[in-house]
Amino acid sequence: MDATVIELARTYIGSGQFHFQVSQQGSQLVVQVQLNTDSLYAVGFRHAATWIVAGQFLAYEFNEQAEKELRPLFEVSNALYAFCRNESVLYIGKTTQSLRRRLAGYCRPAQTQATNLRCHTKIKEMLANSEKISILVFTPINQLQYAGFDINLAAGLEDSLIRQFLPPWNGTRQGRAITESAEIEIAEEQMPPEAEGTRQPDIGRFEVQLGITYYNQGIINPGKAASSLLGEHDETLVVRFNDGNPSITTRIDRRANRTGAVRFVGSNHLIADWFQRNFHIGDLVPVRILGSNEVEFIKPNGGEHEKIASR
Structure with missing residues (x-):
């Protein structure tokens, strides 16, 4: 097949929200979809923060352009989040707690917390190599219902996204990426409640x-x-x-x-x-x-x- 035709195909189908790998196998033009951060943005994810090193632990900095709007989102439960390097999606997770409480587990993981430790270590390794790891979040506003029952959109999307993206940092079962809940790590999600007297002041x-x-x-x-x-x-x-x-x-x-x-x-x-x-x-x-x-x-x-x- 003419190389010009392959290049035109790359240009045309690579211009949208998905990236594609175009190759030739014999007389066939083979197209493989490569899902990336643009695919998550199309779903409704937002770039919220970036991981940084804080002494022996991790912390995150909010996106300065939208911090006043994004910071409150970290108090929302039933949300999805993703860790990304440039356009590559490395990890996708869901929390039934607030995002703030869930991400705190990655900042200072306990030795019994397998998922937290795995991601914590990988994030620190990449930061040590001057790579940037972004945090994307999805907190749906529109609530779906079926037969009068509420549908948790974040929970419904988690399995599908992980199945399609196959994030390398997610746990695996028989070689396939799986959800965090499938790793049965409910215990590591638990954090002590906030101390009395920490009630946020109002304006x-x-x-x-x-x-x-x-x-x-x-x-x-x-x-x-x-x-x-x-x-x-x-x-x-x-x-x-x-x-x-x-x-x-x-x-x-x-x-x-x-x-x-x-x-x-x-x-x-x-x-x-x-x-x-x-x-x-x-x-x-x-x-x-x-x-x-x-x-x-x-x-x-x-x-x-x-x-x-x-x-």
Whole structure:
């Protein structure tokens, strides 16, 4: 086959989000898909941080351009993450804890933590050779349902991504890359709870009155004053709960209201579910603003409800 034809094929099919290896076997043109970081970006992953050495241990630095939006994402559970060198995907994992707590295991692994030790050692080896190892994260906002049941998108994607990418740092079974959960390492994921008194300070507060629509649909309009403390239109917002309910992600929408005030869009049925488990229609829900891209919903101690007097 003419070499020009092969080169044109390389140029054409290599111009998208996937890389391809084009070769000739006899009279056949053979095309092999090479999945890389662009493939993860197409799914919805974001470059969040970079690994660095911190004495005998590891630490990570956030992407400076988007740190204020990315840092709160590390409090989200049910997320995917990947370790990458340039365009190569070296490891893909999922956490049911927050990303912050999960990545801490790679920073200072215990001797019994096989996955943490394996990745920790490999990361340090590459950093010693002046190579850059990036951390990509995927924290889906849009929640899927099947027959009325929520689907964990991160969990659903993990098996498929590992099967397709075959990351070299993932554990193996019969020569195939497998998920971290398949390695039965639940014990190494556990970390001691944060000490009392480490509650994150807030920069502002607002309250949500649970009318019928808010209660049933989980719609949140924090008002103009609170909106001035929140991020830009279409940025990700992390919603935390003080009762231990897993954090979720939503989106800041400044176009839904004529005044330009914020509305939370995305994961609303999960917010509604939390309202319905902890409050009644007419209750007042306090909300702490922890940063421009992070808020915390408060369930009063002892489950006491705060009623708003009828006006």
